[in-house]
Amino acid sequence: MAKQVVSESARRRRRPTKQGAVLSEKLIVDTALRLLRHHGSAGLSVRRLGVALGADPSTLYRYFDGIDDLTLAIADELIGRSFHGWEPTGDWWRDLHSLGIRSHAAYLDHPQAAVLSASRVSGRTSEKAAVETILGILREAGFPDGAAVRLYRAFVDQMLAFAALDGAELALPDDVRESDRQLWRSSYAQLPAETHPHIAATAALLVDLSERSAYPDALELLLDGARALLHRLDSARGPTP
Numbered sequence: 001m002a003k004q005v006v007s008e009s010a011r012r013r014r015r016p017t018k019q020g021a022v023l024s025e026k027l028i029v030d031t032a033l034r035l036l037r038h039h040g041s042a043g044l045s046v047r048r049l050g051v052a053l054g055a056d057p058s059t060l061y062r063y064f065d066g067i068d069d070l071t072l073a074i075a076d077e078l079i080g081r082s083f084h085g086w087e088p089t090g091d092w093w094r095d096l097h098s099l100g101i102r103s104h105a106a107y108l109d110h111p112q113a114a115v116l117s118a119s120r121v122s123g124r125t126s127e128k129a130a131v132e133t134i135l136g137i138l139r140e141a142g143f144p145d146g147a148a149v150r151l152y153r154a155f156v157d158q159m160l161a162f163a164a165l166d167g168a169e170l171a172l173p174d175d176v177r178e179s180d181r182q183l184w185r186s187s188y189a190q191l192p193a194e195t196h197p198h199i200a201a202t203a204a205l206l207v208d209l210s211e212r213s214a215y216p217d218a219l220e221l222l223l224d225g226a227r228a229l230l231h232r233l234d235s236a237r238g239p240t241p
Helices: 025-039 046-053 057-062 067-083 092-108 111-117 125-141 145-170 174-186 197-209 215-237
Strands: none
Touching: 025 046, 025 067, 025 111, 046 057, 067 092, 067 111, 067 125, 092 111, 092 125, 092 145, 092 215, 111 145, 125 145, 145 174, 145 215, 174 197
């Protein structure tokens, strides 16, 4: 027999926690994000969440099946934050560019959560809305369904890959992250043109780019490639009668 789904109102704790809050999925997810920020993925446990919420840890199972289910909810929360306040302009390139930048930023606001959840499929409300929105932008731009699906996957996976990569860097201790960046200045920037002519010629640019994510550049390259593909498809279809 299938497990009966209990509504949010039925699951809600009737009495406030020790902190005076009433438990909800939203409160648990927000608390989990705070724990991830301060303690990393190793610090996310049912016991620690219970302490942070001022509730018996077993109460959390009224809302989530376990930490993995909570991880999926965290992934969906970050997707929802990416779309909060976003409005389409009708220009597919600009709309996808703004969505990509917003999504990348939303994940990097919580780098530990980005590393933990970027590779997951939540199947929840915000993710479904995001898939529908992005596919809609591409199909309405004139991409045939096969191309729209491939571009959707490339667009989303590129953003998530950079979110995980950049999130992992931000999650490093400050001294380790700075040490890595210093290597561009102390090692690569000092290489002689006689042995490494191409690095020497571009050393200043390499050092400058090491200070920021390459995602905005990669996103523009992807969207420019998509625009070139659309032009080729339009040319192959010929003029509209």
